[in-house]
Amino acid sequence: MRRLPPLRALEAFIRVVRLGSARSAASELGLSPSALSRRISNLENFTGRKLFSRSGQTMKLTEEGRQFYDAVAPHLESLAAAVEAQSENLQLLRLRLGVMPLFGTQRLFPRLNELRRAHPRLHLDIDTGPHLIDRVGDTLDAAIGLMAQPDKSLYSVQLDHNTVHAIANKELVEQLGDKPDIAALEKQTFLLHTDMPLSFDAWKAALGLEKLQPAAIDHYDSGQLILEAAAQGMGIAMMHDDHMARNNDPRLAKLFDVEVQSPYSYWFVCRPADLEARPVRIFHDWLVQAGL
Numbered sequence: 001m002r003r004l005p006p007l008r009a010l011e012a013f014i015r016v017v018r019l020g021s022a023r024s025a026a027s028e029l030g031l032s033p034s035a036l037s038r039r040i041s042n043l044e045n046f047t048g049r050k051l052f053s054r055s056g057q058t059m060k061l062t063e064e065g066r067q068f069y070d071a072v073a074p075h076l077e078s079l080a081a082a083v084e085a086q087s088e089n090l091q092l093l094r095l096r097l098g099v100m101p102l103f104g105t106q107r108l109f110p111r112l113n114e115l116r117r118a119h120p121r122l123h124l125d126i127d128t129g130p131h132l133i134d135r136v137g138d139t140l141d142a143a144i145g146l147m148a149q150p151d152k153s154l155y156s157v158q159l160d161h162n163t164v165h166a167i168a169n170k171e172l173v174e175q176l177g178d179k180p181d182i183a184a185l186e187k188q189t190f191l192l193h194t195d196m197p198l199s200f201d202a203w204k205a206a207l208g209l210e211k212l213q214p215a216a217i218d219h220y221d222s223g224q225l226i227l228e229a230a231a232q233g234m235g236i237a238m239m240h241d242d243h244m245a246r247n248n249d250p251r252l253a254k255l256f257d258v259e260v261q262s263p264y265s266y267w268f269v270c271r272p273a274d275l276e277a278r279p280v281r282i283f284h285d286w287l288v289q290a291g292l
Contacts (some may be wrong), residue, residue, distance in 0.1 A: 012036055012050060014076060017069050019272055022059045027273075064262045077285065086243035093122045098132035098143030100195070102223030103266055106246040108144070115123060115286050119227050122282055130221070133269060142270035142280050147193045155168035157273050159266040162240040164199045166255035169233040172255040180207050180256055189216045189235035191226050198263045199238045206260040227252065240264075 015025035016036070025037040051218075061069070081181050084288035099108060104126065115122065125134075132143040136154065150156035176184055192200055204212050208223070218235060221228045223243055230237035231251040240262055244252060245260050268287055 005046055006039070007236050009039040009046070010072065010076065012039040012271045013043050014041070014069070014073060015276060016052070016059060017061060017065075017073075019214050021272075024273065030161045032118050040137065050140060066145060069214075073109045074258060077281075090162055092223065093119070093279040093282065094125060095283050096139065096146070097283065098127045098129070098140040100132070100144065100146055100223070101128045102243060102265075103144055103146075104128065105224060106243070111290055111292060115283070118286065122279055124283075137271045138271055138272065141274055141277065142268065142283065144266060144268050146264050146266055148198070148265075149277045150267050150269050154269045157268045157284070159268060159287075159292060160242065161265060162242050162262045164238060164260040165204050165241050165244065165258075166228070166236050167244050167252055168204060168236045168241050168255050169231050169251060170253045170258065172233060172236070173255050178256065180209060182209055182212055182290040185212055186211070186214055188214050189218055189227055190214045191218050191220060192225055192235040193221050193239070196238065196262075196264050202263055203238060206258060207256065231290045 008091060012025060012029060014033070015029060016022050019025050022033060022036055026033050029036065037054075039057075047068065049064045050062055051068060051214075052059040054060075082126060109176055112124075127140060129135075132140065132150070133145045133147065133154075133270065136143050144159070151263070172188075177189075190200060200217070205211055216235075220229070223239065224247075226239060227235045227243065227247050227249065230236060231249050236255060239252075241259075244254070270280055270284070275284060
C-alpha cells in the first residue's frame with residue numbers, strides 16, 4: 001500500500017484555499033497560525049512542492065498549489081462521501097436553505113431527487129420567507145437569491161446570466177403589435193417583482209422609451225404570481241426569459257422582439273466560514289455541478 005499523505009495537513013491546506021485566508025482556516029481548525037503553518041510545511045515536504053508563497057503572515061497559493069488543489073480536492077470530497085455512506089452512526093445532515101419560490105419550483109425541486117440519491121443523509125429545511133440574504137448566518141445556513149451583486153462579506157456563486165423581457169397574455173401581445181407605441185403602452189399596467197425594481201428601467205432604456213409612464217405599476221413578491229397575473233391579462237410582467245421558458249405557459253408570449261441584459265442574477269450565498277460545514281459544502285458542490 002502506498003504511503004498516505006498527512007491527512008491533517010491536507011485538511012489544513014484545503015481550508016486555507018477554500019476560505020482564502022490562513023487566519024480564517026486556523027480559527028476554523030482551532031489552531032494557532034504557527035501550528036497551521038507547520039501543517040502546510042509538512043505537506044509541502046511530503047509532496048516536494050511549494051504550495052504557498054509566504055510574506056509575513058500572508059500565504060498566497062502558488063501555481064503548483066493550485067494544480068495540487070484541483071487534483072486532490074475532488075478525491076478528498078469523494079473520500080468523505082464514501083465514509084459518510086458507510087457510517088451507520090452518523091446523524092442526519094441538515095441544511096437550512098433560503099430559496100426564492102420561483103427558483104425552487106422551476107429549478108431546484110425538479111432536481112432534488114438527484115441530491116437525495118447521492119447524499120441520503122442530507123435533509124433540507126426550506127425557507128421562502130422575506131429578506132433571505134439578510135438572514136444568512138443567522139436563521140439560514142445558505143440562500144439562493146435574485147440580486148444585482150451580493151454583499152462582498154459573503155461567499156457567493158453566480159448561477160446564471162439572463163435577459164429581461166416584457167411578458168403578457170397572447171391576446172394583449174397581438175393587440176400591441178410588433179413595434180413599441182408609447183401611447184398604447186401608457187394605457188397598460190406593468191407588473192414588477194419587488195426584488196427586480198431596475199428591470200423595468202433597463203427594458204425602457206433598451207427600447208428608447210425612457211419617458212414611458214404606464215397607467216399603473218403593480219408590485220409582487222412572487223414570480224409565480226406575476227406570471228399568472230400576466231397570463232390572466234392583468235398586465236405586462238417584467239421577468240427573465242428563463243422564467244417564461246421554464247414556466248412553459250401557452251397563454252403567455254413575449255412583447256416585442258428585443259433582448260435586454262438583466263441587472264439581476266440568481267446567486268448562491270453563505271458565510272465563508274460556513275462553506276466548510278458539511279451540509280453547506282455538499283449542497284454547494286452539487287448545485288454547481290448540476291448547473292442549476
